Amino acid sequence: MIISVASGKGGTGKTTVSTNMAQALETELTFLDCDVEEPNAHLFLEPAISSSRQVETPVPEIQVEKCTQCRKCMDICRFNAIAVVGQQVLVFPELCHSCGGCMLVCPEGIITETGRELGVIEEGQRDKITFAHGKMRVGEAMAPPLIKEVRKATRAQGLTIIDAPPGTSCPVIAAIDGVDFVLMVTEPTPFGLHDLKLAVEAVKLLGISSGLVINRADLGNREVYAYAREQEIPILMEIPFDRRIAEVYSSGQSVVEAMPEWAEKFRELYHRIEAIVES
């Protein structure tokens, strides 16, 4: 089973919920931090990192001295990554989406591929948790290819928990596409609800079943409850605002370790998800 933890709005508690659920469970599982722009789960899980590898995406390299300036490569590129200016052909690797079109259409066959660094993937272990995350290179624009690469570490059998990035556009889709369940974490505020609605639309579009965790449940208003009822999204857990939880989080501790009474609640959360997915 693969569970993605997502939210729409940032800062609602995705990482808190995903890491604590992982730590509360007493089974072997894989944890993938797919928020490659700002990965944080490692700060709480503190895995011993055993491998680190650089991930690249192919970008064209043109043997410019053999170029006839036919412009076919420039014409097929929808991302303006190749420009023919006078007698010169210029490649802008940062704009390339790695579709390979230029290489296919070059009549001279002088386009080959080299790599643009997307970032690194680090893998490690913390107790029963097999851990992997991607760290996007600062300055790199495209998160989805690195997210897809992180997801290759998904466990063949058993449980994989994915910490997804915020938002509702392509990076989120890359982190929730094809999973069994999306756990959405929200806060009962106007911002939280507004962005939750967008996230729900995205999840529906992909046809994945979902459930809700309401964090800081006693701050804000009750509108999210009415929305959940109307959309028939089950509320699987409520976490009240507790300054102690906020402080534990701030220092990088896990809630289930600092406040063991929470471990059972996170296990219950998982069992509710399991029951939904199995039905």
Place this chain on the structure above:
Amino acid sequence: MRELVILSGKGGTGKTSLTAAFASMAANKVVCDADVDAADLHLLAQPQVRMITDFMGGGIARIREESCSQCGTCRDLCRFAAIDEQLVINPLHCEGCGVCVDLCPEGAIDFPIQKCGEWFISDSKYGPMVHARLGIAEENSGKLVSLVRKEARNLAEEQGCDLLITDGPPGIGCPVIAAISGATALVIVVEPTVSGLHDMIRVAELASHFKIPGMICINKFDLNLELSAAITEVAAKRNMEVLGMVPFDPIFVHAMVKGENIFEYGEDNKDSATLEAVRAIWEKIEGASVLNNMGVLDMKAVIR
């Protein structure tokens, strides 16, 4: 024209609440919401939309079945696995590269341009505002961010405003790069958590990559004094001014629930430490040398 972009790296640190508070104090400005993925500023600024324009993104491949000879070339060439064995295109996986369109031997693939969202010019509580809504699960968010900023800039010029206040998206990827390129200065809103600090460093690295000066505002500073001190230290090392520290205060949530900024909500409580801190931060931003139209270097030249 000066543009101040409010960023954070990590989501949920208070970007939008502070943007609204700053906007309520700034004179002669245009407000821009560049978080097109999960735009929230309109919930506080309550804009009256004056103009709606469709945002057209890239094309999506579509096979005309009657012209298709089932040769499978498109499927073999697609690097995004968007075309399955039955030669059905999954629009969510289609990258919009057009390789299948150009190389289909039958010319049987169309490439209609998609509407990916909408953008708006509005009158808001804080004056003219440009904002947008990206369609669900759409790509091209960077393009829409660039468009919204460009339109906000045009509007500011038209109306004779000399300041643009832009609410930025979280993260460091394409929408963030699109939100900061060419900006005058950044205000990075940080919370004193290990993740807040970690993410702030990555945004600060991005800012220096694009050579844009950044200033730091610590929100909820009293949640963890040790980390607030650590943030101050990192900021000093990176030559970024710490503008001030805002205490953890439920007024942000209460104001948001009422659709107000903290000053509107806290009108009866003008001497609150939180309001005072945010006011002082805005004064520092206004006086910041990086936002000075003349620039520090020019000033030296004038004196000499």
